[in-house]
Amino acid sequence: MPDDYCFTVGEQGQSGLALLDACFNDYTEYFLKKHGLKPGMHVIDIGCGLGCMTQIIAKIVGKSGKVIAIDSNANQINAAIKNTPSSLKEIIEYQMHDINALDQFKHTFDYAYCRFVLHHLTQPRRALKAIVNVLKPNGLYVGIEGVMNYAYSYPEHPAWKTPNFSIHIKEGEGRNPNIGKILPHIMEPVG
Numbered sequence: 001m002p003d004d005y006c007f008t009v010g011e012q013g014q015s016g017l018a019l020l021d022a023c024f025n026d027y028t029e030y031f032l033k034k035h036g037l038k039p040g041m042h043v044i045d046i047g048c049g050l051g052c053m054t055q056i057i058a059k060i061v062g063k064s065g066k067v068i069a070i071d072s073n074a075n076q077i078n079a080a081i082k083n084t085p086s087s088l089k090e091i092i093e094y095q096m097h098d099i100n101a102l103d104q105f106k107h108t109f110d111y112a113y114c115r116f117v118l119h120h121l122t123q124p125r126r127a128l129k130a131i132v133n134v135l136k137p138n139g140l141y142v143g144i145e146g147v148m149n150y151a152y153s154y155p156e157h158p159a160w161k162t163p164n165f166s167i168h169i170k171e172g173e174g175r176n177p178n179i180g181k182i183l184p185h186i187m188e189p190v191g
Contacts, residue, residue: 020049020116024115024144025052025053025056028053028056028115028144029053029056029060031142031144032056032057032060032113032142033060035140035142036111036140037057037060037061037111037113037142038060038061039060039061039062039064039065040061040062040064040065041061041065041110041111042061042065042066042067042068042107042109042110042111043057043061043065043066043067043068043109043110043111043112043113044067044068044069044070044102044105044109044111044112044113044134045057045067045068045069045070045113045114046070046099046102046112046113046114046117046131047070047071047072047099047114047115047116047117048069048070048071048076048077048080048094049071049076049080050076050079050080050083051069051079051080051081051083051084051092051094052083053113053115054067054069054080054084054092054094055083055084055085055088055092057113058088058091058092059088061091062091063090063091065091066091066093067091067092067093068093068095068105068109069092069093069094069095070094070095070096070097070099071094071096071097072096072097072098072099073096074096077094077095077096080094081094099114099117099121099127099130099131100123100126100127100130101130102130102131102133102134103130103133103134105134108134108135108136108139109134109135109136109139110135110136110139110140111139111140111141111142112131112134112135112139112140112141112142113141113142114131114141114142114143114144115143115144115145116144116145116146117145118143118145119145119146124186125186125189128141128143128186128187131143141187143187
């Protein structure tokens with residue numbers, strides 16, 4: 001059973017996602033390129049939302065690559081399909097799919113990308129294990145998550161001291177808006 005998405009996903013939710021895209025897409029593109037995204041790769045975009053980053057990824061992997069973009073919400077998938085230019089439609093395949101059911105894919109990927117999804121889940125370790133299982137040997141997972149409840153900077157700046165976060169998280173006891181800070185610690189046990 002999929003975790004419920006805790007934000008509005010209709011037109012109102014799409015405007016919120018568009019704002020996130022405007023704030024983060026340029027840096028995310030830079031980060032993905034810096035961390036190995038290149039032409040010819042087969043990529044899974046998990047939680048594709050409106051498909052803005054999906055399109056950027058498709059442009060990078062080019063016609064020799066492939067992007068499978070998934071989201072658990074039909075409204076987001078429909079909006080992504082509608083917003084995708086025809087020149088990218090042969091590279092991108094959109095699917096309504098749950099992150100915890102990635103084992104249903106019959107193939108593996110060179111690269112898995114997931115931004116601002118895990119903090120919505122009550123069992124993020126289970127989702128991370130599912131992601132690891134669809135990666136080829138030496139495949140790369142790039143996860144981008146936020147720290148919602150604190151202002152801090154890295155490297156540390158006197159204006160924002162790094163808070164002392166607990167790295168203990170119990171699965172199934174609620175969502176963690178600060179998962180970005182503990183992501184390395186919860187990824188270690190899933191490989």
